[in-house]
Amino acid sequence: MTPFKPVLLEAVGVPDGHTIASYKSRGGYAPLEATLAGKQPADVIEMVKSSGLRGRGGAGFPTGLKWTFLPKDHPGPIYLCINADESEPGTFNNRILMEDDPHQVIEGIILSSFATRASTAYLYLRYEYPKSWHRLQAAIDEAYAAGYLGKNIRGTTFSLDIYLHRGAAAYICGEETGLIESLEGKRAWPRIKPPFPAIEGLFRKPTVVNNIETMACVAQIARRGVDWFKSIGVPADPANPRDPGSYGPKLYCLSGHVEKPGCYEAPLGITARELIDRFGGGVWKGRKAKAVIPGGISMGLMTASELDTPLDFAGPGKVGCLGLGTAAVVVIDDQTSIVDFLHNSARFFAHESCGQCTPCREGTSWSLRILERIKAGKGRLKDLDILLELGNTMGMMPGSTICGLADGAAWPMKNAIKKFRGEFEDYIKRTNPSGWMVTDPVPALQIVGAH
Amino acid sequence: MIKNGDGSDFPVAAGDTALAGAAGQGAAQKSLPSPFFHLTDEMVAKIEALAPRYPNRRALTLPALHIVNAELRHVPLGAVAEIAAVLGLAPAEVQDTLTFYQFFHQEKPHGTVRAFVCRSVSCALRGGDHLLEHLCKTHGIEPYGTTPDGALTIEPAECLGACDFAPCILANDDLLKDMTPETATAELKKPRARAT
Numbered sequence: 001m002t003p004f005k006p007v008l009l010e011a012v013g014v015p016d017g018h019t020i021a022s023y024k025s026r027g028g029y030a031p032l033e034a035t036l037a038g039k040q041p042a043d044v045i046e047m048v049k050s051s052g053l054r055g056r057g058g059a060g061f062p063t064g065l066k067w068t069f070l071p072k073d074h075p076g077p078i079y080l081c082i083n084a085d086e087s088e089p090g091t092f093n094n095r096i097l098m099e100d101d102p103h104q105v106i107e108g109i110i111l112s113s114f115a116t117r118a119s120t121a122y123l124y125l126r127y128e129y130p131k132s133w134h135r136l137q138a139a140i141d142e143a144y145a146a147g148y149l150g151k152n153i154r155g156t157t158f159s160l161d162i163y164l165h166r167g168a169a170a171y172i173c174g175e176e177t178g179l180i181e182s183l184e185g186k187r188a189w190p191r192i193k194p195p196f197p198a199i200e201g202l203f204r205k206p207t208v209v210n211n212i213e214t215m216a217c218v219a220q221i222a223r224r225g226v227d228w229f230k231s232i233g234v235p236a237d238p239a240n241p242r243d244p245g246s247y248g249p250k251l252y253c254l255s256g257h258v259e260k261p262g263c264y265e266a267p268l269g270i271t272a273r274e275l276i277d278r279f280g281g282g283v284w285k286g287r288k289a290k291a292v293i294p295g296g297i298s299m300g301l302m303t304a305s306e307l308d309t310p311l312d313f314a315g316p317g318k319v320g321c322l323g324l325g326t327a328a329v330v331v332i333d334d335q336t337s338i339v340d341f342l343h344n345s346a347r348f349f350a351h352e353s354c355g356q357c358t359p360c361r362e363g364t365s366w367s368l369r370i371l372e373r374i375k376a377g378k379g380r381l382k383d384l385d386i387l388l389e390l391g392n393t394m395g396m397m398p399g400s401t402i403c404g405l406a407d408g409a410a411w412p413m414k415n416a417i418k419k420f421r422g423e424f425e426d427y428i429k430r431t432n433p434s435g436w437m438v439t440d441p442v443p444a445l446q447i448v449g450a451h
Numbered sequence: 452m453i454k455n456g457d458g459s460d461f462p463v464a465a466g467d468t469a470l471a472g473a474a475g476q477g478a479a480q481k482s483l484p485s486p487f488f489h490l491t492d493e494m495v496a497k498i499e500a501l502a503p504r505y506p507n508r509r510a511l512t513l514p515a516l517h518i519v520n521a522e523l524r525h526v527p528l529g530a531v532a533e534i535a536a537v538l539g540l541a542p543a544e545v546q547d548t549l550t551f552y553q554f555f556h557q558e559k560p561h562g563t564v565r566a567f568v569c570r571s572v573s574c575a576l577r578g579g580d581h582l583l584e585h586l587c588k589t590h591g592i593e594p595y596g597t598t599p600d601g602a603l604t605i606e607p608a609e610c611l612g613a614c615d616f617a618p619c620i621l622a623n624d625d626l627l628k629d630m631t632p633e634t635a636t637a638e639l640k641k642p643r644a645r646a647t
Contacts, residue, residue, distance in 0.1 A: 077506075089571040089610040127554065128567070128611050130624040130647060163504045166517055168552040171609060185512030185544075187551035203506050255573040255614035262615045297572050328614070330573055344575045348609055354551075 004232075006265040007224070007249055008216050011101035018135055020142040023103035029148060031222035032107050035114065036154045044115035044222075051221045051229045052236075052247040056093075057083055057174075057211030058296065058325045060313045062244050063218070067116050069198035070206045079207040080118040081183065081197075082109060082215060084125040084132070085167050085174040088296035089348060090328030093251035094212040096263045098125075098132035101216070102139035106162065108215030110148060111222055113160045116208050121162045124179050127169050136164055171352035175403045176209035177201075178354065189356045190403035213251055220249075233268035234312040246312035250327055254280045257287065257333035269315070273307040275329055287333040291420070295325025297345050298408025300415035304334075320418070322411040338420040339427050342413060343371040349409035360406035363394035367413060373442070374424075377431035382439045384417050384424055391417075489530035494518050495537055508538045512548050516555055521646065524560035562597045562604035564643050567621040568635075570607045573614035578631075582618050583607055585632040586639065603639055 010026060011017030023029065035044060049064030070078060082105075086094040097105055109121050125133055140162050143149045151159045170188055172178040177191035180202045201207025221229050229248045236245030246268040252275055255261040259281030266275065272292045276282060283289050291301045294309070294316040302309060306319045313324050332341055350368040355361045367390055370383050391414040394400055395407035417424060429436045487495070498515045505511060515534045519526050526534075526549060535542040549555050568583040583594065586605050590598050597604040613619040616628030620635060623646040627638050 086612050087610055090573050090614050091610070092612040092614055095612050126612070128608070128621055130621075131626065133647070161504075166513065168513060168516070168554040169608070170552050170554075182513065183510060184507075185509040185548060187548055203510075253614060255617060256576045261573075261617065293572070330576070330614070332576060336576065340575075341572070344570075344572055348571055351609060 004249070004265070004267055007220055008097065008104070008213070008251055009100075009263070009265045011104070012096065017100055018102055018139065020103055020139065020146055023101065023107075027223055028103055028219070029107055029146075031219070032110055032148065033154060035111060035222060036156050036158065041115045041117055044111055047221060047226055048115065048218060051226045052245050053214065053217050053221060053229065054244060054246070054313060055211055056213035056217065056250070056326075058088065058298075058323075060324060063210065063214055066198065066210075067112075067208060069196065070116055070208065071199065074117075074206055076117065077120060077203075077205050078116055078118045079202045079205055080109065080113050080116055080121040081176070081179060081202060081207060081209040082121060082123040082212060083174060083176065083179055083209055084123055084129070084212045085171075085179060086212070086326075087126055087128075087171045087174055087352075088298060088326045088328060090253060090255055090293060090296050090330040091326040092253050092255075092328075093263050093326070095129055095132055096251070097212055097216050098129065099135050102132075102136050103143070104216045104219050105136075105212055106139055106143050106148075107222075108217070108219035109162060110143075110153075110160060111218050112208070112210060112215060114158055118208070119159050119161070121160065122183055122202070123162060123164050124167060124173065124183060125164055126167045126173070133164065133166065140164070170354075171348075172354040172403075172405060175405065178403065179209060180207065187354070189354055190405075192402055217248055234310065234314075237314070243314060246314065246324075250311075252279075252311065253326070253328040254331070255328070256293075256330040257284045257289070257336070258282070258331050259284050269310040269312040271308050271310055272302060272329055275311070276307070276331060280331070283331060283333055285333070287335060289331050290334040290336060291332045291338065291341070291416075293328070293330040293332070293412075294321050295323065296328040297330070297348065297412055298404075299323055299325040300411035301332075301341075301419060303419050320415060322407065337427070338416055338423050339371075339374060342416045343368075343375055345412040345416075346371045346409070349405065353405060353409070357401040357403075357406070359394040359400040360409070363390045363406060364409045366390065367409065374428060374431075378435065378442070379428040379432055380436055380438050380442070381425060381428060383428070384421065387413055388417055487533045487536075489523065489527060490519065490533045490537065491522070494522060498534075498537060509540060509544070511538055512540070512545055516545075516549055520555050524563075524565075525556040525558070527557060559597070560601070561606075562602050563645075564602060564622055564639065565604045565606065565646065566639055567606050567608035567611060569609070569611040569613070569617070569619050569621075571610035573610070574618040577617040579618040582620075582630055582632060582635055586635055589632075589636055 016022050045067050053063045054060040055063050084094050113121050167173045173182045173188045175190045178188040182188035197207040233247040237243040249265050250268045252264050264279040289304050300321040309315045309319050317323055346368040350364040353360045353364040391410035395410050396404045397407050497518045501514050519530050531545045532542040535545045570579045594607050611621050618630050620627040623643045
């Protein structure tokens with residue numbers, strides 16, 4: 001295998017790599033100038049469509065296709081929202097892009113705004129990234145001074161302003177309609193779809209919501225071409241007409257029990273084992289992996305025997321996970337209790353459920369209370385079935401909630417209990433020798449706070 | 452004696468004035484001293500400077516809350532009513548948004564250093580929960596609590612997006628990487644620039 005050269009991360013470790021001078025010296029903004037000089041928005045849409053680029057925020061929806069859902073000949077305004085509310089546990093690739101190469105992101109935003117005919121782009125940035133905030137603002141100021149932003153960019157009729165908008169520490173703002181509601185100044189309650197944002201989004205106008213890494217990919221496709229992008233990754237499965245393929249480089253965030261945690265760029269389709277061994281220096285302390293999260297905590301768990309699963313958009317689903325998600329790979333070693341892991345996961349979702357849909361608000365909260373009880377040595381085998389029932393009934397997929405947060409809460413629960421049931425049963429029997437078989441109702445230990 | 456934001460005497464109870472304030476009052480009376488108790492002229496000017504970015508004033512809610520919170524380290528109910536007056540909203544609309552986030556303290560200011568200790572999966576696997584417990588115990592406070600001298604608030608946080616440096620802490624604008632109970636205790640003793 002020929003060594004893969006990082007592209008999205010090419011500025012990492014470069015002195016002053018975040019400045020416009022450095023970005024231009026690497027070939028940046030030349031594709032934008034060429035596009036503005038001789039191309040139409042439809043050309044850029046076609047380029048992104050034919051590249052096969054799929055959104056990097058978690059859902060993997062084809063980016064070019066998303067853009068074509070905007071109404072034709074709309075009088076405007078059309079808005080572009082950039083989702084930088086990166087809060088899926090284990091995920092930090094957007095932070096690295098914004099801190100180390102903000103101009104790559106900005107060029108992608110300008111190209112995408114040109115394609116979608118947006119004249120205002122709001123970059124919704126999570127509060128927890130103050131360094132990204134300052135780096136991005138400095139880079140935006142540089143881009144205005146260089147004439148890449150503002151009125152009549154490069155003497156064309158295309159104008160664009162990019163505004164940073166800071167969140168306030170709520171995971172749900174990463175859901176695209178939650179983000180829109182939050183930007184509008186309201187509580188970030190996701191909207192019922194349809195209408196999809198492309199028809200009625202921010203301020204009730206047609207809106208595209210794209211992720212930071214997606215924007216960086218757009219900039220690189222414009223610079224290096226569609227053929228380059230398509231030469232990387234996993235081609236579409238010819239036997240499956242609904243598979244759009246997994247093309248391009250991807251930023252994998254590796255963390256947890258590995259020797260060298262970090263953000264690593266690799267072709268889509270690398271396996272978790274390759275990531276851990278080639279990039280992560282192996283599982284820490286010479287231990288073995290017990291389980292691996294394939295793409296952020298919502299995606300569920302792979303067992304040690306599933307580590308050769310390719311991490312492309314289709315791979316994790318084949319071993320019962322929810323999907324590739326944000327490609328945040330979290331390694332859990334064999335000394336870690338899976339009960340503790342699931343408790344941590346349940347605490348996260350109980351805290352971050354926005355409270356709008358009852359099945360999610362109550363389901364995540366009760367999952368946590370049941371897991372608190374199990375951890376306190378008062379668990380019963382019946383609790384595992386209750387947790388599974390909750391997992392099977394809350395979420396967008398069973399049809400009981402508006403957004404996918406509850407599916408994300410359900411997946412680690414379902415995967416953990418199905419794939420590690422023996423460990424849960426042993427734990428419950430060991431810690432509650434006199435009560436593990438009880439099936440009568442029991443009180444919860446405590447009430448938990450939530451959004 | 453209640454004083455105005457600029458130190459002058461303030462004849463009416465804060466809440467009453469703010470609630471009586473008409474929509475857009477802040478903009479209309481820019482040249483006059485602030486009619487508000489909590490919001491200063493400077494804060495109102497900062498909010499107004501952002502207004503051209505959005506097609507309506509409600510979208511200024513989060514930016515306004517951040518501007519006020521950065522100065523006061525909390526957003527008391529009176530300030531909520533004043534923000535509402537500036538934005539032309541009902542106080543309940545601003546309060547509704549504020550309470551959703553659990554980010555803005557309302558009862559009293561958070562410490563001059565506000566430390567978010569990550570407890571999500573990647574940090575938890577490397578001792579995040581232990582770190583939080585240790586820091587709270589060392590400072591004799593509960594999570595979300597503030598030390599009696601007002602120097603430090605410790606809050607649990609969900610994923611800070613710095614899993615490559617787990618366990619990590621965000622102290623004001625500073626990301627503290629690869630923390631141990633010992634290094635974290637030492638780091639949190641240092642004075643820090645205000646969060647932006």
